[in-house]
Structures are given as structure tokens and as C-alpha cells.
Amino acid sequence: MNIMTLNGYKAKIEYDPELDQFRGEILGLNGSADFYGKSPAELRREFRKSLKIFLEVCEEKGISPKKGYSGKFNLRIPASLHSAIATRASAEDKSINQLVSEILEQSVRQ
Numbered sequence: 001m002n003i004m005t006l007n008g009y010k011a012k013i014e015y016d017p018e019l020d021q022f023r024g025e026i027l028g029l030n031g032s033a034d035f036y037g038k039s040p041a042e043l044r045r046e047f048r049k050s051l052k053i054f055l056e057v058c059e060e061k062g063i064s065p066k067k068g069y070s071g072k073f074n075l076r077i078p079a080s081l082h083s084a085i086a087t088r089a090s091a092e093d094k095s096i097n098q099l100v101s102e103i104l105e106q107s108v109r110q
Contacts, residue, residue, distance in 0.1 A: 006047050008090075013043065026051060029056070030067045 037043035089099040
């Protein structure tokens with residue numbers, strides 16, 4: 001995945017063959033904002049503009065720009081995987097939640 005970061009905001013970058021341009025979509029917003037560019041420099045400029053406009057609109061409307069998360073989600077996995085995770089967590093003197101949180105955190109930091 002191609003990610004561009006600006007002021008703590010991240011955008012997913014993809015190529016749009018129909019427009020022959022790169023498209024950026026700012027992630028984690030309480031709404032949507034995208035931008036286009038033919039080069040990395042143009043993408044950064046357009047990212048900055050799009051984010052600025054989005055933040056101004058949020059301020060005008062009195063809403064938080066970032067999507068809120070509860071810290072909870074349901075995950076359905078095979079029983080055999082659940083058993084293996086529980087065994088490993090127990091062997092490491094951790095809860096399943098601790099173990100899985102650590103593994104997920106390592107995964108997104110790579």
C-alpha cells in the first residue's frame with residue numbers, strides 16, 4: 001500500500017488509469033477528502049490543499065475532523081486459530097487481548 005503522510009494525516013495513493021493521474025484518499029476522516037496529481041510533488045501540494053479545505057469546513061461546522069474509534073471490534077476466526085492464540089497467550093502470561101494487540105501493533109508499524 002502506498003501511503004503519504006502530512007501533519008499526522010495519512011492518505012492512500014493509487015493510480016487512476018482513466019485519468020492518467022495518481023489519486024489520494026485521506027484516511028481516518030469524519031467524512032471524505034481526495035486529491036489528484038501527476039507527480040509526487042503535485043500530489044503533496046494537492047494533499048495539503050484538500051486537507052486544509054476539509055479542516056476549514058470541519059471547523060465551520062463545529063465537527064471533529066478525525067473519525068472516532070471505540071477501541072473495540074469483533075473478529076471471527078477459526079476455532080483452531082483461537083485455540084492456538086489462547087495457548088500462546090497463556091504461555092507468555094498474557095491475556096488474549098494483550099497478545100493480539102501487540103501482534104496487530106507490530107503489523108501496522110512495519
